Amino acid sequence: MTAAPPVGGGAAVSVDAWTGSGPVTGAFAADVRPWLGGPFAFAERTARPAPADPWDWRHPDVGWGLVAREPDGLSQADLVAATDLPADVHRLVAARAGRIFRYRPGGAYASWTLVDHAGGAQPFLPASPAGADAGELPAFLLIYGSPADVPWSVQYILNPVRYVGRLDLEGPALTRYVDAVLDDWSGSAAQWSAPVVWAVDHQAGEITTLMRDVVAEPLARAMGEDAELAPTFLDGRVAPATVAGLTAALTQHRPAVVVTSSHGQTGPLGDLAAMGADLGKPVDQQHALLDPDALLRSWDPDGAIWFAQACCSAGADSPSAYDRLFTGDLAATFARVAALGAVTSPLPRALLGAPKPLRAFVGHVEPTLDWTLAFPPNVQPLTSQLRAALYERLFLGRPVGYAMEPWYRPIGALLQGYQAAERENQTTFGAAARASLDLMVYSRVTAHDRASTVILGDPAVAVPAPPPGG
Known part of the structure; x- marks a missing residue:
């Protein structure tokens, strides 16, 4: 394609009009300035209010x-x-x-x-x-x-x-x-640019390896590829992820965003008082528990937001949503945790009520299953929405409630899948019905896991992002 000739000065031009006998052609006026100086106006459209930003809780259309x-x-x-x-x-x-x-x-x-x-x-x-x-x-x-x-x-x-x-x-x-x-946490020392990610990995064919691979490592990698961030990744695959190491990193770097993945404490099963006191506390690579009182002696949350991928990190419910779904140790553990009643776990309560409080804590009620982190037939990771929530939105200074919205978005589709599989199961018999039954279980468990990931603290709080170039 050749370059168009300059406009004006009699330059040739053709238009998409047909006179009945041929196309219409012509040339620009030798001097186009009178046209350029003429009126240029269109009728105004009916004024309509601009839609509110969905994260602007102050707007009357949001609230x-x-x-x-x-x-x-x-x-x-x-x-x-x-x-x-x-x-x-x-x-x-x-x-x-x-x-x-x-x-x-x-x-x-x-x-x-x-x-x-x-x-x-x-x-x-x-x-x-x-x-x-x-x-x-x-x-x-x-x-x-x-x-x-x-x-x-x-x-x-x-x-x-x-x-x-x-x-x-x-x-x-x-x-x-x-x-x-x-x-609004004025004077907070929490550092937007210094997130801390801590991932236990026992490398023993159990769920901590999967959590490290599909939750912690992708977030640490995304943060590490951001030129404005300098994350600290305490990777249990490289060196043991310990309570001491996490405490030291929090104390040194004063992160505004903390991400941890580990088992959550659900024992001893025979002592409900002791189990309640330790419920959901992160368990490190040496099976030591993160004690909030000890942590607060050396670190102030001071406006940070913490995401904890761990069983019962946010709390427990009674009866368990998984009652009668499992047998063996799983059934026994869920039953004993449910005996605590509907409760909030001690770690977020301690951090949110500290002298310099945490802004918000995001965690799980009851456990997360390996099924819900990766789709069993092809082991596809199902945690990309955490990147959108905890990296893309949170680091833009969006409120934590709005930031977590992508995580909850698939719930409707999962419940639709559950209903479709239920209809299939009702019309299919014998061995062929097994697939639809499995899909019913998978869809319902995964929908519950998403919905039972909860925010503790005001959903309107946000970690302030620095101004561009700041």
């Missing part, structure tokens, strides 16, 4: 709200005023300009609806419009209270359709966390 259990015996006036909630919670709601929603236990639709007493509404969780007005359900929701007060199931239902966190603190710990939120 922020609080979910709390509705106690018995309060008058309507007391429920509107939320007289049962601590002063620190009221401070946070006021600062977030939030609406308060109530979970009503025992009702037929208790897990599917919340009550907004001030707004006179009862939104349906999966499909209510987002926003800050009465009748709407804000996109950002903070559940206040233990999972015994507001069940984990409410958080699971909300995770695919809202940005949800939970704050299970009281007393001075609650005050410290709310103070930090309202002050």
Whole structure:
């Protein structure tokens, strides 16, 4: 293709018009400046508001709200005023300009609806419009209270359709966390550019190797390829990933983002009190537990966000979602953990309530199965959404609730697959039915694993990214 001749000065030009007898051709005027100086205007389009950024919780089309259990015996006036909630919670709601929603236990639709007493509404969780007005359900929701007060199931239902966190603190710990939120961790020493990734790998044909390969290493590699970041990767395949090594790295580098993968403590099975005290604590390569009290003596979380790939790192539920699915040691372990009731694990509670609190903790309720990390037929890793969440979005300064949205996105498709396999299983008999039965189990387990990855802390908090070139 030859270059077009310069415009103006009588240059030849043709157009896509047909007179009936031939194409239309001609030439530019010798002097095009009068045309260029003439009016240039189009009718204005009807003005339409620009859509809100989905991570902007301050926007009225997005909004922020609080979910709390509705106690018995309060008058309507007391429920509107939320007289049962601590002063620190009221401070946070006021600062977030939030609406308060109530979970009503025992009702037929208790897990599917919340009550907004001030707004006179009862939104349906999966499909209510987002926003800050009465009748709407804000996109950002903070559940206040233990999972015994507001069940984990409410958080699971909300995770695919809202940005949800939970704050299970009281007393001075609650005050410290709310103070930090309202002050936005001003003066924090946490370093955006210095993430720490810690991966136990026992290299014994068990799940720590898989977690290292599909969770920790891909994140460490993505961070390492970013010219603005200088991650520390404590790789258990290279050298033992120990509690001491992790503590030293946190103390030295003061990361704003921490990623750990390891077993989570679920014993001793014969001592519920001891198991509850250690539930979900990361277990290092020498089988030592990460003790939050010891860690806090040398490291301040100071606004960091921590993702822990470990069994029960966020908590436990009762009954277990996997009740009657397994036999042997798995069944016995799940049953004993469930005997603890619905609880939040001690590590995130300690870090979120510390003198210089953690911003947010992302972890699992109950275990993660190797099945859900890699698709069994072809061993395809299923964790790419963690890269989008914990690297691409989090390091752009997006709120942690919004950052985790890609992780929850496949839940709907997995449940659709479950229903399709269920229909197939009902019309197929004998050995041929096995494949659809397996797909039903796989789809349901994987959907639950995604939904039961939970955020502890306010979902609107974000690690501030430095300005471009800063």
